[in-house]
Amino acid sequence: MSENIKTIMEGLGENEFILPVGYKDKDGVVHRTVTLRPMTGETEEAIADPKVRDNGGKIITALLESVIEKIGTLPRVTKDTIRDLTTIDRDFLLIKNRQVSLGDNISYTDICPHCRAKNEIHVNLANIEPKYLENEEDRELTFDLPIGYKDANGTVHKEITITLPTGRVQERVAQMVRANPAQATTIMLQLITLKLGTLEFINPDVFKKMTKKDRDFISNKLSELEVGVKFDTEVMCSECGSEFETSIPLQSLLGE
Ligand SMILES: [Zn+2]
DSSP: OOHHHHHHHHTOOTTEEEEEEEEEOTTSOEEEEEEEOOOOHHHHHHHHOHHHHTOHHHHHHHHHHHHEEEETTOSOOOHHHHHHSBHHHHHHHHHHHHHHHHOSEEEEEEEOTTTOOEEEEEEEGGGOOOBOOOOGGGGEEEEEEEEEEEOTTSOEEEEEEEEOOBHHHHHHHHHHHTTOHHHHHHHHHHHHEEEETTOSOOOHHHHHHSOHHHHHHHHHHHHHTOOBOOOEEEEEOTTTOOEEEEEOOHHHHTTO
8 A cells, every 4th residue: 555545544534435546537636535424215215216227337326426425625526426436436435335324244145156055145345455546647558459450451550548447438338238248348448448559530340340359358457457346255155165256246235
């Protein structure tokens, strides 16, 4: 942990936390702290609204809009502010909200993939250590694709710059992920790409034509960043003793 993060941590108030990435406002100022208030009946109604119910991204936006009291020194927090938070920060806030509103312990059931036995999983959210973005420049990642995208003139574009996905991207992608996960990836890649070689326009077609190897490479770069919180843990099956990976479901984090 950097000295900077440690210093902020010492001055934190009750229900105040440090965002793993932070919110960058239009003047380029990064706001790293957030203050939460516990969920109320209003929150429950907001996340049960049929207009958001079939879109995980929109549920998270509605939840956070209801429980975020303050972000850094921003005069106010709007729905757009929450959409512009990175998915890394939004995931972190899901955990913190669950702790502030309902306590540290969470239980859910998951099926062992080896023997199909139902397992009761208990997680203490206080044990989930967030990792913080240490270098501000890591908000954008520039690297070379293994194969590259060949345009109509035969030019191969390899150098790509991507940015961290935000709630806005999450809302767009959540809409299509169930119907067609590959198409959802195409749209996600297009929305997070700032630059690809010398291409002037980057439309979804670029990522549709891109090799699977390159597409996977970009997705891996994002997970390699290892910032924020992890929802998955390794557990041992109570029936057959094999280890399997389980992930805290969104419903549990919403207190449902
Ligand atoms: Zn098992």
